[in-house]
Amino acid sequence: MKTIGFCGLPNSGKSTLLKLLTKTETLIANYPFTTISPKLARGFFISNNLLQLHSLTKTPEIRPAYLNFLDVPGLIRGSHKGLGLGNEFLSYLRQSDIILEIIRNFKREDVIHSEGEVDPERDILLIEEEILQSEKKIIEENLQKIKRQPAKKDLAEKFIFILDNLQPFKRFPELKKDLKEYNLLLTKDWFLIFNGDLKIDKKNFENLCFKSIYQLDFQFELELQENRELQKEYPSQVNDLLNQIKKDIDLIEFFTFTDEITQSWLIERDNYLIKSAELIHSDFAKKFKSAEVINIKQFLIHKKNWSELKNLGLLKQVGRDYCIEEGDIIRIII
Numbered sequence: 001m002k003t004i005g006f007c008g009l010p011n012s013g014k015s016t017l018l019k020l021l022t023k024t025e026t027l028i029a030n031y032p033f034t035t036i037s038p039k040l041a042r043g044f045f046i047s048n049n050l051l052q053l054h055s056l057t058k059t060p061e062i063r064p065a066y067l068n069f070l071d072v073p074g075l076i077r078g079s080h081k082g083l084g085l086g087n088e089f090l091s092y093l094r095q096s097d098i099i100l101e102i103i104r105n106f107k108r109e110d111v112i113h114s115e116g117e118v119d120p121e122r123d124i125l126l127i128e129e130e131i132l133q134s135e136k137k138i139i140e141e142n143l144q145k146i147k148r149q150p151a152k153k154d155l156a157e158k159f160i161f162i163l164d165n166l167q168p169f170k171r172f173p174e175l176k177k178d179l180k181e182y183n184l185l186l187t188k189d190w191f192l193i194f195n196g197d198l199k200i201d202k203k204n205f206e207n208l209c210f211k212s213i214y215q216l217d218f219q220f221e222l223e224l225q226e227n228r229e230l231q232k233e234y235p236s237q238v239n240d241l242l243n244q245i246k247k248d249i250d251l252i253e254f255f256t257f258t259d260e261i262t263q264s265w266l267i268e269r270d271n272y273l274i275k276s277a278e279l280i281h282s283d284f285a286k287k288f289k290s291a292e293v294i295n296i297k298q299f300l301i302h303k304k305n306w307s308e309l310k311n312l313g314l315l316k317q318v319g320r321d322y323c324i325e326e327g328d329i330i331r332i333i334i
């Protein structure tokens with residue numbers, strides 16, 4: 001499952017977002033470096049489709065798909081040189097598949113900003129500078145190690161290409177596969193979220209390196225989660241955010257159900273059915289014979305059980321290289 005790592009300055013709201021998305025208890029406080037070790041938690045993705053499907057299957061258990069979120073200590077000026085919890089922080093972040101940069105966009109006197117005033121643009125530049133310096137160091141060290149190995153010539157060329165083209169907000173997603181074992185932050189997909197209620201024009205940040213830019217008032221959402229009265233007036237935007245992230249990282253949702261469990265899954269778009277079989281159970285992939293598929297839209301229209309749908313010829317019989325579509329309900333035959 002994909003892991004989304006949070007990158008941001010201290011007190012930008014990383015742990016607050018983790019709590020919002022994953023509903024796990026975590027230490028949130030108005031002083032820098034509240035978080036001193038990484039924390040991984042699951043953000044469950046409870047879609048309307050899953051709930052509607054469950055209302056028909058009525059299984060005792062419902063198990064939603066999830067994304068992993070990784071909260072890490074804050075980054076500060078000089079992190080790449082090891083200041084604060086710098087190096088550690090960056091190595092944790094490298095373990096994530098995707099980076100979500102969190103930028104403070106709220107004023108609060110009692111919450112210290114490590115740079116003084118609230119200034120999103122300055123913070124984005126600062127984080128970028130730290131990331132660039134840190135990546136440069138890692139690439140140079142690795143290049144040094146492999147320089148005299150003729151077998152690693154290709155790899156060395158790739159490192160040199162990055163060093164030659166290094167500039168703020170430049171990313172190298174095309175090298176992600178070739179440099180996989182190095183887990184470089186510069187080959188990952190980056191997303192940005194502004195936390196708070198101050199006015200901001202997202203358009204000003206569109207041409208940097210972020211695949212999508214979001215905005216949410218974390219503190220307000222947290223209060224909303226705990227206050228039923230407030231919920232009547234203001235619908236929460238947390239689920240919308242999860243949905244948007246899912247879409248932007250190009251995942252699709254599919255479903256399975258047995259007599260016991262109704263379950264949703266997230267998988268990368270354009271994947272073969274056999275990949276989903278692996279995800280569900282490694283045995284399913286090994287013993288795979290064929291599969292029956294119906295899209296949830298049709299399932300909700302007909303409201304019939306599986307064998308009735310089969311008799312009516314509404315189930316598609318597919319093989320291992322069927323390409324899974326958003327909303328497919330799948331039954332694997334082994």
Ligand SMILES: Nc1nc2c(ncn2[C@@H]2O[C@H](COP(=O)(O)OP(=O)(O)OP(=O)(O)O)[C@@H](O)[C@H]2O)c(=O)[nH]1
Pocket residue numbers: 008009010011012013014015016017027028029030031032033034035036072073074075106107108111195196197216217218219220
């Ligand atoms: N007003 C306001 N306060 C917020 C918001 N988000 C977070 N805070 C407050 O800011 C403080 C820091 O939030 P955290 O989530 O702990 O920040 P962090 O980025 O995890 O900080 P470190 O772990 O120190 O790196 C807490 O007191 C939060 O209540 C917001 O949207 N608005």
Ligand SMILES: [Mg+2]
Pocket residue numbers: 014015016027028034035071072073
């Ligand atoms: Mg924290």
